[in-house]
Amino acid sequence: xxxxxxxxxxxxxxxxxxxxxxxxxxxxxxxxxxxxxxxxxxxxxxxxxxxxxxxxxxxxxxxxxxxxxxxxxxxxxxxxxxxxxxxxxxxxxxxxxxxxxxxxxxxxxxxxxxxxxxxxxxxxxxxxxxxxxxxxxxxxxxxxxxxxxxxxxxxxxxxxxxxxxxxxxxxxxxxxxxxxxxxxxxxxxxxxxxxxxxxxxxxxxxxxxxxxxxxxxxxxxxxxxxxxxxxxxxxxxxxxxxxxxxxxxxxxxxxxxxxxxxxxxxxxxxxxxxxxxxxxxxxxxxxxxxxxxxxxxxxxxxxxxxxxxxxxxxxxxxxxxxxxxxxxxxxxxxxxxxxxxxxxxxxxxxxxxxxxxxxxxxxxxxxxxxxxxxxxxxxxxxxxxxxxxxxxxxxxxxxxxxxxxxxxxxxxxxxxxxxxxxxxxxxxxxxxxxxxxxxxxxxxxxxxxxxxxxxxxxxxxxxxxxxxxxxxxxxxxxxxxxxxxxxxxxx
Amino acid sequence: xxxxxxxxxxxxxxxxxxxxxxxxxxxxxxxxxxxxxxxxxxxxxxxxxxxxxxxxxxxxxxxxxxxxxxxxxxxxxxxxxxxxxxxxxxxxxxxxxxxxxxxxxxxxxxxxxxxxxxxxxxxxxxxxxxxxxxxxxxxxxxxxxxxxxxxxxxxxxxxxxxxxxxxxxxxxxxxxxxxxxxxxxxxxxxxxxxxxxxxxxxxxxxxxxxxxxxxxxxxxxxxx
Numbered sequence: 001x002x003x004x005x006x007x008x009x010x011x012x013x014x015x016x017x018x019x020x021x022x023x024x025x026x027x028x029x030x031x032x033x034x035x036x037x038x039x040x041x042x043x044x045x046x047x048x049x050x051x052x053x054x055x056x057x058x059x060x061x062x063x064x065x066x067x068x069x070x071x072x073x074x075x076x077x078x079x080x081x082x083x084x085x086x087x088x089x090x091x092x093x094x095x096x097x098x099x100x101x102x103x104x105x106x107x108x109x110x111x112x113x114x115x116x117x118x119x120x121x122x123x124x125x126x127x128x129x130x131x132x133x134x135x136x137x138x139x140x141x142x143x144x145x146x147x148x149x150x151x152x153x154x155x156x157x158x159x160x161x162x163x164x165x166x167x168x169x170x171x172x173x174x175x176x177x178x179x180x181x182x183x184x185x186x187x188x189x190x191x192x193x194x195x196x197x198x199x200x201x202x203x204x205x206x207x208x209x210x211x212x213x214x215x216x217x218x219x220x221x222x223x224x225x226x227x228x229x230x231x232x233x234x235x236x237x238x239x240x241x242x243x244x245x246x247x248x249x250x251x252x253x254x255x256x257x258x259x260x261x262x263x264x265x266x267x268x269x270x271x272x273x274x275x276x277x278x279x280x281x282x283x284x285x286x287x288x289x290x291x292x293x294x295x296x297x298x299x300x301x302x303x304x305x306x307x308x309x310x311x312x313x314x315x316x317x318x319x320x321x322x323x324x325x326x327x328x329x330x331x332x333x334x335x336x337x338x339x340x341x342x343x344x345x346x347x348x349x350x351x352x353x354x355x356x357x358x359x360x361x362x363x364x365x366x367x368x369x370x371x372x373x374x375x376x377x378x379x380x381x382x383x384x385x386x387x388x389x390x391x392x393x394x395x396x397x398x399x400x401x402x403x404x405x406x407x408x409x410x411x412x413x414x415x416x417x418x419x420x421x422x423x424x425x426x427x428x429x430x431x432x433x434x435x436x437x438x439x440x441x442x443x444x445x446x447x448x449x450x451x452x453x454x455x456x457x458x459x460x461x462x463x464x465x466x467x468x469x470x471x472x473x474x475x476x477x478x479x480x481x482x483x484x485x486x487x488x489x490x491x
Numbered sequence: 492x493x494x495x496x497x498x499x500x501x502x503x504x505x506x507x508x509x510x511x512x513x514x515x516x517x518x519x520x521x522x523x524x525x526x527x528x529x530x531x532x533x534x535x536x537x538x539x540x541x542x543x544x545x546x547x548x549x550x551x552x553x554x555x556x557x558x559x560x561x562x563x564x565x566x567x568x569x570x571x572x573x574x575x576x577x578x579x580x581x582x583x584x585x586x587x588x589x590x591x592x593x594x595x596x597x598x599x600x601x602x603x604x605x606x607x608x609x610x611x612x613x614x615x616x617x618x619x620x621x622x623x624x625x626x627x628x629x630x631x632x633x634x635x636x637x638x639x640x641x642x643x644x645x646x647x648x649x650x651x652x653x654x655x656x657x658x659x660x661x662x663x664x665x666x667x668x669x670x671x672x673x674x675x676x677x678x679x680x681x682x683x684x685x686x687x688x689x690x691x692x693x694x695x696x697x698x699x700x701x702x703x704x705x706x707x708x709x710x711x712x713x714x715x
Contacts, residue, residue, distance in 0.1 A: 279571035283592040284502040290596040291510035308502050 524548025
């Protein structure tokens with residue numbers, strides 16, 4: 001459960017519920033308000049209409065009276081207390097009788113003149129008679145009438161002062177019970193209140209479902225990936241058609257798997273190669289000692305056995321050392337000790353070290369260099385690279401021969417070229433010579449373990465340089481190492 | 492018995508040679524495939540110990556060539572390659588056995604003994620003829636229960652004769668199988684050794700095992 005609460009599924013669902021819930025709530029409230037307003041407005045209009053109708057009737061009645069009086073040559077002044085007016089009002093009220101509406105006509109001072117028959121009680125003229133006099137406007141009010149203790153009647157009243165010559169002549173008040181309106185609104189409210197939670201539940205279910213659907217490709221991928229890591233690295237995640245974010249993720253993941261797969265394969269090979277390489281010295285150690293122990297031997301014989309074993313042990317140590325160097329270089333673990341290194345000086349030293357070896361095979365060593373070049377690098381490692389290649393050159397050159405090293409300085413790099421007149425390298429072997437344990441002659445009697453060039457390449461790469469070789473069988477080989485030279489500000 | 496080792500790692504070839512010689516075998520060594528092929532074709536060997544990763548002519552090809560030319564000397568492959576595919580390839584090209592490095596020398600010896608007894612009903616550790624018993628492990632020889640002490644050369648000579656029971660073995664053949672390539676065939680060392688052997692195993696017994704075939708050589712006659 002905890003896992004679910006923290007999931008995107010849950011969060012998305014919450015968001016959906018919140019947003020949709022708000023939307024639904026707002027819609028409900030709007031609907032209610034709209035309804036309320038409309039109903040009230042309609043009611044108000046009805047009241048106003050009624051009041052005007054009453055006024056109309058009174059007016060027309062008054063007009064008739066006026067004509068009569070004119071004919072009779074009587075006074076024509078409006079008399080609110082006159083019998084004519086009273087008749088007019090009575091007529092108007094009766095004429096406009098309405099079950100639901102309560103009609104009243106008042107004196108300007110607030111005294112009730114007449115009320116419609118359906119009013120057993122009287123409603124006071126609204127107490128804002130002062131305002132009426134001052135503003136002479138129609139007023140809408142809501143009054144609460146107590147019918148009996150705990151029983152109330154809500155009335156909406158429309159109070160219309162009839163103005164004549166700037167003075168209020170009389171006041172018409174039309175009232176209506178708000179009960180039915182309230183009932184209608186109450187019904188609506190009930191419905192909304194009932195519907196809202198249902199809607200929320202529906203939203204919750206839908207949201208859960210929708211988000212689950214949206215996230216199911218992610219879930220599927222997770223399942224597929226889980227399968228891969230537990231079984232093998234050859235499998236790939238299925239790209240299900242759609243060109244969307246998920247399929248892009250799957251693609252990227254597959255690429256990563258491919259990289260991992262080949263990286264693992266490389267590692268596997270290395271481990272196998274190492275184990276294989278160790279077999280030979282172990283065979284020697286085991287065999288020589290087993291045979292030696294078969295019977296009692298002379299001290300000299302034992303010494304020989306021990307010496308042979310020591311030789312093999314040294315070979316194994318070399319192998320282990322070289323492998324560690326290689327591993328560190330490739331892991332970028334090796335922190336190169338960068339110093340300014342004088343290449344010319346270094347090469348001269350290497351050549352003088354190799355002279356004895358070269359002389360034995362009548363190989364002449366040459367060094368061509370216009371000017372000494374200084375590069376930033378790890379002296380020991382660079383020395384190793386150059387020594388290794390020169391050593392190979394001498395070993396693979398039959399007598400008599402020549403090994404020459406040239407140093408070229410360029411704009412921002414330096415090139416070290418080592419050329420020999422040796423047996424050369426076949427074109428099919430050429431791309432592989434920098435591979436680990438690769439030896440051109442697959443038997444072990446060729447020198448070393450085949451790690452030298454591999455290490456050389458790693459070191460050169462670590463210095464951000466490049467190493468290349470050109471060669472043909474019987475025509476010698478040329479190795480070229482290019483190292484970057486940083487521009488010294490104070491050059 | 493004469494064994495050819497084809498192995499390029501000098502130290503390995505050395506200890507195998509030393510160990511085998513101390514067991515009484517004659518041993519020749521070839522450090523590459525071409526030399527190995529040459530020796531196997533021109534000399535008589537009783538078994539060949541062959542490494543696969545050798546220069547000039549690799550082990551598998553060497554084996555195939557020998558078999559193609561009907562040279563059926565038993566071969567045991569000795570190599571660091573240990574995958575199933577390698578083993579299958581090795582055995583399918585005509586070798587009789589396959590041993591991976593590193594190995595126990597004792598095991599190599601035992602397997603060579605098996606190679607040597609191929610084609611006969613003898614057990615790999617004992618050679619018997621009539622009432623003569625040769626224990627190949629302890630190098631003890633008894634006849635009718637009585638122990639007979641032989642020198643190493645005499646032992647190997649007797650072994651060779653028994654392994655080729657009823658066959659006539661010429662002096663040349665004896666020289667090739669019981670001595671190594673440095674043997675000088677002009678001397679009569681063989682006759683001397685045969686006589687010495689006769690003295691020890693046949694003298695005073697009714698049933699003479701070692702026979703001289705005039706003008707041809709020697710043989711041993713008997714039943715298991």
